[in-house]
Amino acid sequence: MKNTRFLILALIVIELTVIASCSRTQVNDKKVIDNFLQAVEDGDVSYQKLIDQGLVYQSQSYRELEQKNDAKKLYNLMIIEISKQLESCHNQTVLSLQESKKTMQYDEILDYPEGHSVYIIYCDSSILTRVLMRDGQVASFGTMNKGGSRVFFVDPGE
Numbered sequence: 286m287k288n289t290r291f292l293i294l295a296l297i298v299i300e301l302t303v304i305a306s307c308s309r310t311q312v313n314d315k316k317v318i319d320n321f322l323q324a325v326e327d328g329d330v331s332y333q334k335l336i337d338q339g340l341v342y343q344s345q346s347y348r349e350l351e352q353k354n355d356a357k358k359l360y361n362l363m364i365i366e367i368s369k370q371l372e373s374c375h376n377q378t379v380l381s382l383q384e385s386k387k388t389m390q391y392d393e394i395l396d397y398p399e400g401h402s403v404y405i406i407y408c409d410s411s412i413l414t415r416v417l418m419r420d421g422q423v424a425s426f427g428t429m430n431k432g433g434s435r436v437f438f439v440d441p442g443e
Contacts, residue, residue, distance in 0.1 A: 311381055311402075313421055314381075314402055314404060314418045314421065315379050315404070317340060317418070317421060317422065317423065318379050318404055318406065318416055318418075318423065319379065320338075320340055321335065321340045321341070321416075321423050321426070322367075322371065322377065322379075322406070324338065324340065325364055325367050325368050325371065326368060326371045326372075328368055330364060330368075331361055331364070332357045332360040332361050332364060333357065335364075335423070339422065340422060340423055341422060341423045341424075342419045342420060342422035342423060342424045356438065359427070359438065360426070360427065360438075363414075363426065363427045367413065367414055367426070370408055370413055371408070371413070373408075374408035374409060374413070375409055376407075376408070376409050377406065377407070377408055377413070378406070378407040379404055379405075379406050379407075379416075380404065380405050380407065381402065381403070381404055381405075382395065382402075382403040382404065382405060385404075385405040389405070389407065389410075391405060393434070393435055394433065394434035394435065395415065395428070395434065395435050395436075395437075396431075396434045396435065396436045396437075397417055397436075397437050398417075398419075398437075398439065400419070401417050401418060401419050401424060402417075402418040402419075403415060403416070403417055403418070404416045404418065414426050414427070414428075415428050415435065415437070417437045417439070424437070424439060425437040425438050425439050
């Protein structure tokens with residue numbers, strides 16, 4: 286009987302520790318996303334500047350340099366588009382994928398690498414963009430529709 290109580294108490298403590306850890310990660314990720322959005326909203330920012338500021342993840346792999354340059358061009362275009370949309374945004378909200386499913390009835394199918402976190406950025410009540418986080422940095426902020434699900438544009442070194 287004592288062993289059962291101890292086991293139940295231990296499981297509760299472990300569960301609370303996991304929840305607290307996930308919550309801290311979400312808070313940190315949301316701060317990085319807020320900084321990312323602020324940099325984009327302030328204008329005159331490029332994908333390379335976001336990398337230099339430590340906001341965007343970039344792998345150390347340079348095998349696919351040509352693709353990376355194409356990806357940088359694409360991300361620069363997306364930055365311009367996000368910046369334009371932020372100009373007319375009255376209420377900006379960042380929600381984790383789980384929060385978004387609960388509160389905004391988000392039901393898109395998202396395909397993303399294991400070990401990454403996903404956040405949905407809303408402008409008023411519409412989706413502005415989706416953000417993929419890796420190791421406390423933005424790994425991607427662009428998706429495309431592929432076969433009925435949305436997939437993230439990711440660093441070719443991923």
